[in-house]
Amino acid sequence: MAQEDIGRKVELAWLAAFYGPVLTDKQREVLALHCEEDMSLGEIAQAAGISRQGVHELIARASERLSDLEGKLHMAARFRQMEEGLTACRESLRRGDIRDAENRLDALIRLEQEETNGL
Secondary structure (H helix, E strand, O other): OOHHHHHHHHHHHHHHHHHHHHOOHHHHHHHHHHHOOOOOHHHHHHHHOOOHHHHHHHHHHHHHHHHHHHHHHOHHHHHHHHHHHHHHHHHHHHHOOHHHHHHHHHHHHHHHHHHHHHO
């Protein structure tokens, strides 16, 4: 499997963790088999009782919906920013660089305030 395909599946699974509830039950089921179980379209079609083309269309629609939501809401990207910022802050504290940790926390607080004010 190509590295690009693996990356796409990981990204879809990541977005599904944030926005999965807006998908249909069938879309969630097929996406989980595709991304988490790494099943082929043919295997998914057999398991789900639909055609291979139907599986492809469900994945494409789910992918489009998830990408559209992330493009509008940026929840996954924001979560990553916060996680990376907190990790960097922790590393600063481990090094004993309190000033850098404070600066990183201040930046995360500003990010949170910007997001909250933007709602």
